[in-house]
Amino acid sequence: MLSVCLIFLYILGSSYLTGFLVLSGMGHIFGKEEGRVFRPDSYVMAGLVALTVYAQLFSLFHKVGLSANLLLAGICILSAIIFRRKLWGGLKRQMDCIPKGRKVFCLFLFLLFAYGTSRGIIHYDTGLYHAQSIRWIEEFGVVKGLGNLHCRLAYNSSAFSLSALYSFAFLGGQSYHCVAGFFALLLAKVCSEISMAWKRKGLILSDIARLMGFYYLMIIFDEMISPASDYFMVLTVFYIVIRYLDLVECGEKDWFPYGLLALVCVYTMSLKLSAAFIIWLAVKPAAMLIKEKNGKGILGFIGLGAIIMLPYLIRNILISGWLVYPFTWLDFFPVDWKIPKGIADYDAREIQVWGRGIYDVARYGESIRIWMKEWFLSQTALDKLFILSGVGAVPVSAIAWFAAWLKKMDKQRDWMLAAITVNLSFVFWLLSAPLIRYGCVYVWLAAPITFGGLAMWLIGEGNPGKYIWLAVYGLLAAAGCYKLLAFGKEIALGFSTDYFVYQKEYENFETENYELEGIIFHYPVEGDRVGYEAFPSSPGRAGIELRGTGLKDGFRHKEMK
Numbered sequence: 001m002l003s004v005c006l007i008f009l010y011i012l013g014s015s016y017l018t019g020f021l022v023l024s025g026m027g028h029i030f031g032k033e034e035g036r037v038f039r040p041d042s043y044v045m046a047g048l049v050a051l052t053v054y055a056q057l058f059s060l061f062h063k064v065g066l067s068a069n070l071l072l073a074g075i076c077i078l079s080a081i082i083f084r085r086k087l088w089g090g091l092k093r094q095m096d097c098i099p100k101g102r103k104v105f106c107l108f109l110f111l112l113f114a115y116g117t118s119r120g121i122i123h124y125d126t127g128l129y130h131a132q133s134i135r136w137i138e139e140f141g142v143v144k145g146l147g148n149l150h151c152r153l154a155y156n157s158s159a160f161s162l163s164a165l166y167s168f169a170f171l172g173g174q175s176y177h178c179v180a181g182f183f184a185l186l187l188a189k190v191c192s193e194i195s196m197a198w199k200r201k202g203l204i205l206s207d208i209a210r211l212m213g214f215y216y217l218m219i220i221f222d223e224m225i226s227p228a229s230d231y232f233m234v235l236t237v238f239y240i241v242i243r244y245l246d247l248v249e250c251g252e253k254d255w256f257p258y259g260l261l262a263l264v265c266v267y268t269m270s271l272k273l274s275a276a277f278i279i280w281l282a283v284k285p286a287a288m289l290i291k292e293k294n295g296k297g298i299l300g301f302i303g304l305g306a307i308i309m310l311p312y313l314i315r316n317i318l319i320s321g322w323l324v325y326p327f328t329w330l331d332f333f334p335v336d337w338k339i340p341k342g343i344a345d346y347d348a349r350e351i352q353v354w355g356r357g358i359y360d361v362a363r364y365g366e367s368i369r370i371w372m373k374e375w376f377l378s379q380t381a382l383d384k385l386f387i388l389s390g391v392g393a394v395p396v397s398a399i400a401w402f403a404a405w406l407k408k409m410d411k412q413r414d415w416m417l418a419a420i421t422v423n424l425s426f427v428f429w430l431l432s433a434p435l436i437r438y439g440c441v442y443v444w445l446a447a448p449i450t451f452g453g454l455a456m457w458l459i460g461e462g463n464p465g466k467y468i469w470l471a472v473y474g475l476l477a478a479a480g481c482y483k484l485l486a487f488g489k490e491i492a493l494g495f496s497t498d499y500f501v502y503q504k505e506y507e508n509f510e511t512e513n514y515e516l517e518g519i520i521f522h523y524p525v526e527g528d529r530v531g532y533e534a535f536p537s538s539p540g541r542a543g544i545e546l547r548g549t550g551l552k553d554g555f556r557h558k559e560m561k
Contacts, residue, residue, distance in 0.1 A: 001118040001500045007178045008114055008185065011166055015047030017076040018054075020087060022046045023260075026304075030297060032256045040094050041190055045239065046260070048162070048183075049267045049308065055161035056311035059141035060318075064161060065170035072165075102195075109188050116221045117181025118499045122507045123226035127529035128539070129153055130160070130227050131175075131506045135535055137164035138175065144554030145337025145547060147320040150538040151347045154320035154339060157229035158270035158312050174505050175532060177227045183235040184224045187213055190242055203476075205415055206245035208452040211476065212444045213238040218487045225504060233272035234441040237425075240264055241418055241445060244281055248414040255288035259301050262286075266305040270312035273324065274438055277425040284417060320344070326351070337547060340557050355433025368431070375434060383436060389447030390430075394423045397450045400457070415453035422446050506532035517546050 023046050027033030051072070058068045080087060098106075123130065129152035136143060136153065137160060147154025162179055169175035191210040197203050216238065220231055244261055252258070262282035268275040289297045316325055321338025323330040326348040328341050349364040357375045358366075379387065401416035426446045429439030436443065498504075508531035511522040521537060524530050528539035536551060545558040 001115050001503075003176065003502050004114045004118045004178050004181070005111070007166060007168070007176055008110065008117075008182055011179065011182050012044065014072055014076050015044045015051060016040070017047070017079050017087075018050050018072075019043035019045065019047030020083070020090075021075075021079055022050045024083075024086075026260075027256075030256060030300060032254070036256070037090075037093075041186060042243075042260070044186060045264060049264060051165065052158050052162045052267065052270070053308055053311055055137075055165040056158055056315055059137050059161055059164075060311065060314060061141065063139055063141045064137050064164040068165055069168075069170075105192065106189060109185060109192065113181055113185040113188060113224075116184075117178050117225055118503045119496065120222040120225040120504070122504075123223060123228045124529070125152075125228060126177075126226040127507045127509065127531045129155070130229075131177075131532035132530065132535065132537060133157075133160045134164050134167060134175065134177070134227060135169075135532055137161055138167060138169045139535070140552055142315055142318050143552065144318050144335075145321065145339075145544075145556055146554065147325065147339045148337065148544045148555040148557045149536065149542050151326070151339065151343060154316075154322075154325045155229070156312070156315050156319055156325070157232070157272060158267075159227060159229050159232040161315075163227040174502065176503055177225060177506070178503065180227050180231045180235075181224045183232055184217055184220065187235045187238055188217055190239060191217070204245070204249045205418075205449065205453050205456060206242050206249055208448045209238065209242045209245060209445060211480070212448055213242065214480075215444065215483070216440065218483060221487070222490075229272045230437050233268060233275050236264065236268045236271060237275060237278055237441045238445075240268065240278060240281065241422065241449070244284075244418055245415070245449075248411060248418075251411070255285045255292070255294070255297065258285035258288065259297070262301065263304055263308060266308050270309060274429060274433070275425070277428050278421060280421040280424055281417065284414065337554050337556055343557070352433045355435040355438055357435070379436070383443065386443045386447060387430075389451075390423070390426050390443055393419065393447045393450035394427060396454065397423050400450075400454055404457075409457075412453070412457045415457070416450075419446075419450040419453055422449055508533045511537065514541055516544070519546070519551065 020043050023038055023043060024033065027036055054072070055064050055068065058064050058071075062068070095103075129150060132150070133153055133155070136146060159179070163177060166179050167175045167177065191213040194203075194207045194210045194214075197207055216234060224231060240261055244258070247257055247261075258281075262279070262285050265275075265279045265281055268278055285301070286298075289301075313323060316323055317333055317335075318337075319325070321333055321335045322328060322344060323332060325339065326344040328344050328348075331341075346361065349361050353359065353361055353364050356371045357378050358371060363371070376384065376387065397416050397419035401413055401420055404410075404413035404416055422442055422445045426439065426442035429442050507529070509527070509529050510525045511530055511534045512525055513520050513522055515521070519536075521542070522530055522534035523538055523540050530537040530539070542555075543558050544555040547554045547556055
């Protein structure tokens with residue numbers, strides 16, 4: 001836990017300083033620097049986006065380890081010295097605005113999530129490919145044709161590069177995996193702002209998203225030790241939706257903060273492609289820029305979005321030979337290390353049938369009426385309720401948005417844009433690979449955002465609205481107390497003095513070896529997981545050949561005889 005606290009502080013400091021540089025620079029370029037005050041978490045999120053891009057770019061030329069951190073630390077220290085007056089003045093103003101009690105609560109959250117990140121359940125896929133993906137970045141950066149060794153190494157979430165940057169494996173001890181926990185801590189801080197509802201004497205729509213965010217955080221608390229791309233994506237989408245609704249609620253009229261959130265939407269796609277439809281929120285700043293005829297803003301933000309995605313796409317090409325693996329309909333690169341089309345297509349089908357709970361690729365072409373019924377019956381009662389409510393929310397959000405547009409009700413229209421965005425993501429998830437952990441953020445936000453926004457619009461706070469809302473608050477308070485008590489009991493029963501200094505390490509599994517052109521490769525004795533230590537490895541003997549004399553030169557596919 002102590003090591004996790006130190007790494008959390010390093011991530012916090014480096015991301016805040018990087019975010020300060022990024023937002024100050026963008027504010028200067030777009031003429032938005034004067035009078036613009038950002039929340040502390042905005043600097044941190046901007047920094048995390050920039051540092052993910054940095055880690056991916058660095059991996060194209062060198063392994064992500066000591067050199068990457070020395071350069072990062074040097075930039076941060078130099079920035080702190082050069083901009084010390086503006087930086088420390090802004091920090092002081094931000095800290096002065098936070099009540100003492102809230103500071104104590106933030107410290108409690110910090111220690112709580114450091115504790116949770118130091119121990120817990122290692123995700124199955126972490127032993128399968130997360131740990132190996134991160135180790136390849138730590139050892140070599142990017143390797144051409146790596147996906148030929150194991151197709152899942154071609155999944156290339158940008159979260160793996162960021163995890164490698166903060167793993168500190170170069171110190172010679174363990175490889176730490178704390179970044180997902182830090183993202184969870186950031187969301188917990190944002191969700192804790194629901195305490196402001198007491199002063200407002202009522203909930204706003206973003207508070208409903210916060211409640212669902214809390215629900216998710218309690219579910220993954222004992223799992224966030226794993227660097228799973230699902231966690232990064234879901235946590236970031238929750239953050240985006242909450243902050244977008246906050247801007248709408250406070251009546252923000254400037255395109256700039258909406259544009260910044262749109263860039264975070266682009267970033268989320270590099271975490272996991274299933275988040276693609278979250279980019280629909282960019283409609284808001286795009287419409288504002290077009291209305292202002294702001295060509296500089298339009299071109300600038302398109303360029304920044306391209307910069308965010310470009311390293312991710314380049315890594316895709318180098319690792320798999322495909323622009324977006326495992327989708328083969330974008331075939332532009334006739335490189336010798338390309339994963340064969342048949343393998344990529346099979347992998348894509350396997351992802352979809354796995355998400356449908358079928359586990360048999362032969363059933364890929366099965367009618368939706370057959371697999372959907374089987375899949376739905378396998379869900380928990382609560383998830384069934386959310387799914388059915390989400391299906392009903394889809395047409396309601398579209399009709400409500402159109403009605404608000406006709407009546408020129410800006411706030412309600414913007415509420416429903418958030419609902420439509422979540423609902424489009426929900427439909428895409430439902431019809432493609434509807435494994436709950438792939439898209440739980442859409443399942444749990446679709447109906448609450450749609451019907452919550454509609455209720456606030458139609459009922460309001462007057463009579464009899466206030467009585468309806470009192471009943472709602474009572475139900476939420478009862479459900480919240482029950483969940484918090486269950487969560488507290490779970491932590492208390494699972495309390496252990498283990499890992500109070502170091503973090504629980506990756507799981508490792510017994511392996512066998514085989515030699516290929518003088519290099520030892522590993523594969524598991526049982527099952528398909530290897531873990532972190534046995535390197536390089538794959539679930540079985542890989543049909544590959546080296547492209548050169550060493551691992552850095554990469555791999556080509558070779559048919560097994």
